[in-house]
Amino acid sequence: MAFTKLRFVNQFSQWLCVRRSYIHSLTENLAALHKAMEVLKTKEDDVKRRVDREEFIGRRQRISQVQVEIKRLCFCGFCSKSFGKSYGYGKMVSLMLKEVESLSSHGEFDVVTEVAMVVQVEEMPIQSVVVGQETMLERVWNSLMKDGFKIMGLYGMGGVGKTTLLTQINNKFSEMDCGFDIVMWVVVSKTLEIYRIQEDIAKRLGLSGEEWDKKTENKRAVDIHNVLRRKKFVLLLDDIWEKVNLESVRVPYPSRENGSIVAFTTRSRDVCGRMGVDDLMKVSCLEPEEAWDLFQTKVGENTLKSHPDIPELAKQVAEKCRGLPLALNVIGETMACKSTVQEWRHAIDEGWKKAEVKMHDVVREMALWISSDLGKHKDQCIVRAGVGLHAVPEVKNWRAVRRLSLMKTELQNILGCPTCPELTTLLLQENHKLVNISGEFFRFMPNLVVLDLSWSSSLIGLPNQISELLKKLIHLNLESMKRLESIAGVSKLLSLRTLRLQKSKKAVDVNSAKELQLLEHLEVLTIDIFSKLIEVEEESFKILTVPSMCNIRRIGIWKCGMKEIKVEMRTSSCFSSLSKVVIGQCNGLKDLTWLLFAPNLTYLYVRFAEQLEDIISEEKAASFTDENANIIIPFQKLECLSLSDLPKLKSIYWTPLSFPRLSELAVQEHCPKLKKLPLNSKSGTADVELVIKYGENKWLEGVEWEDKATELRFLATCKLW
Known part of the structure; x- marks a missing residue:
């Protein structure tokens, strides 16, 4: 108590x-x-x-x-x-x-992220005048400003000027007050790395620093989102190769509420689809006049005036650039110091014969160093290309080699029996003096996957042992082997998925076609079909001879006397992968109705077919239907149609087609009976300008348009070829 x-x-x-x-x-x-x-x-x-x-x-x-x-x-x-x-x-x-x-x-912090004064737009360096892109720049800018928010995709081939265009858009934001809080520029490139995109955005937002570097990817994403969700922003992504998931980066999607914009450049139209674009714009090559203006600015007035013949030669060089701004810039700058006629003629005669560039020795060694994992595995990659070899090089450790290049050498014989259990790639192309390869050379290459012998123009035959020894071979390139007489035994290469035979016409005959039928896994086949493939008594050719024809991407048919090309398996997708068809000097053919079964065809080139009357025959097409018994509508993905020297051709298709992707329809010359084009005022799309190229004024004057509206729309796009 x-x-x-x-x-x-x-x-x-x-x-x-x-x-x-x-x-x-x-x-x-x-x-x-x-x-x-x-x-x-x-x-x-x-x-x-x-x-x-x-x-x-x-x-x-x-x-x-x-x-x-x-x-x-x-x-x-x-x-x-x-x-x-x-x-x-x-x-x-x-x-x-x-x-x-x-x-x-709470105000005591060891490190506090300093939020720098963020500049609204960082202006990027660019040439003051970009010839030929003024109209495209105006279109893109007006579209971006029209709705106030959107995702826009700019697509087109490499070198066409997409990055330059996006740079101009970036700088235009610095010139005009459009009410945006910040404009961010990020280069994505082929390897998509979310953390790097976050890093670039963070730098523009003033979030980067020592504390930022310590944060996890998720915490970085949260910080970015917390800042951007209260801002009206523009995000410019340059050079994307696959979908960039904005949610992973934690960039808010543009909406009417935030009024923001995301715009990007890519080579792929499909990427635009996967990005969910609101606005899709194709960046095309320059028109001839624009290309010439750009080329002149790069070459310079002094060089063009140094000799009376140079301007005309310069135009020929510019034409070879096909309107590609990158080529016009680089070649124009290269030719700026060429003041003699001989130099310009040499550029025309030699400059485009080979699709290759001279690589500096230091750059070459660096490339090899990188490919060998920064020198750690230099024994795995052996390159002896273009160094004048007369014999197979001595290698200390053949067992370690995984890739071997002996292209463009002086080799006449390839002998020996190296033990290469790890070898997967063997490049032997462009050995023009090579006349013999020993079968024993391949004996200990059990894992070889890629073999390239293209352009070995003196080689007559392949070793018989190849079909027995190279069971894992997937890719075999035998293109442009002009003296190759046979591909016997190729049917035993059961793993083969790619077989290239184009421009090796001696090796392709009826027996070859039978061999090809046994290649069940073949996905890519390049081949020229000549008249000797068809037996003399046959007037038609059954083109569906290879089981995997649905995987064929390109077909070239030359110098054939056949009157008809038949398709046995009549389904709308039996040529689902076919994108390019070139036909020439086939004087027996009357139509190409089989093209109904190529729904993804993008390029069609037909010339010198004297009997050809219809591209698609109305009579034959009536008997062909798809799986739902509907008439098959052709050319929904066609981008280029080129016709020349077809004296009897009357019709491409009997009624107008939508042609949603067609950008070029060329009737070059000697097609006097082709009066009606399958076009109406609704053909094509607003995004893709359909240009009609013609080789003769007389032909254009005789065209019978569907109606006045069609004539008004397309006559303005007609250009003399």
Whole structure:
């Protein structure tokens, strides 16, 4: 009992001391409160400068409330003589002092991300005048500004000027006040790396720094989202090769609410689809006049005037660039110092004979170093291309070699029997003096997957042992082997998926076609079909001879006397992968109705077919239907149709077609009976300009248009070839 009373007295004494301190220390606490508040005010200003406004706003509001309360408590330094009032007043001062010290402590950071003054747009360097892109720039800009928010995709082939166009868009934002808080530029490139995109965006937002580097990808994404969700932004992504998931980066999708814009460049129209674009625009090559203007600016007036013949020669060089801005720029700059006629003629005669470039020795060695995993596995990649070899090189460790290139050498015979259990790739192309390869050379290459012998123009035959030894071979390139007489045994290469035989006409005959039928896994076949493939007594050719014909991408048929091409498997997708067809000097053909079964055809080139009357025959097409018994509508993905020297051609198709992707219809010359084109005023799309090229004014004058609206629409796009 005594112990309990004693404990009570002790606790009461402690309580009383605490309460007494409220009164005893009141004056001292008031002074400390004044000082602490001054420190807190200083840190308030500092924190406001150093952290994002949105993150600080809650604590700042509380600080403001505390300031009001302190002014009330400290008014005139009031202290009551009443014990009760002084106790209550002192308690409030003490508690307020603790809160001020707590708020102040929140301003103590070892490292605080400094939010730099972010420039709205970072202007990028670019040539002052971009010849030929003024109209496209205006179209893109007007489209971006039209709705105020969207995802836009700019697509086109490499070198066509997509990056230049996007750069101009970026700089245009710096010239005009469009109400955006920030414009961000990110180069994505072929290897998609989310963290790198986040890094570039963070730099523009002023978030990068030592603390940023320590954060996880997820935390970075949250920080980016917290800033961008309150901003009206423009994000420009250059050179994307696959879908960039904006959600992974945590970039808010453009909406009517945020009014933001995402625009990107890509080579692939499919990528635009996967990105869910609101606006799709194709960046095309320059028109001839624009290309010539650009080329002149690069070559320079002094060079063009250095000899009377140079301007005409320069036009020929410019034409070879096919309107590609990158080629016009690079070649124009190269030719700027060429002031003699001989130099220009040499460029025309020799400059485009070979699709290759001279690589600097240092660059070549660096490329080999990179390919060998920065030199760690240099024994795995052996390159002896174009170094004048007369014999197979001596290699210390054949067992380690995985890739071997002996292309463009002086080799006449390939002998020996190297043991290469790891070899997967063997490149032997362009060995023009090569006349013999020993079968034993392949004996210990069980894992060889790629074999390229193309352009080995002196080689007559392949070793018989290949079909027995190379069971894992997937890719075999025998193109442009002009003396190759046979591909006997190729049917035993059961793993083969790609077989290239184009321009190796001696090796392709009826027996070859029978061999091809046995290649069940073949996906890619390049082959020229000549008249010797068809037996003399046959007047028609059954083109469906290869089981995997649905995987064929290109077909070239030359110098055939056949009257008809028949398709046995009549389904709308039996040529589902076929994208390019070239037919020439087939004087027996009367129609190409079999093209109904090529739904993904993008390029069709027909010339020198004296008996051809219809591209698609109405009579034959009536008997062909798709799986749902509907008439098959052709050419839905056709981009280019070129016709020449077809004296009896009367019709492409008997009724107008939509041609949603057609950009070029060329009737070059000698097609006098083709009066009606399958077009009406609704053919084509607004995104793709359909240009009609013609070789003779007389032909254009005789065209019978569907109606006046069709004539008005397409006559303006007609251009003399």
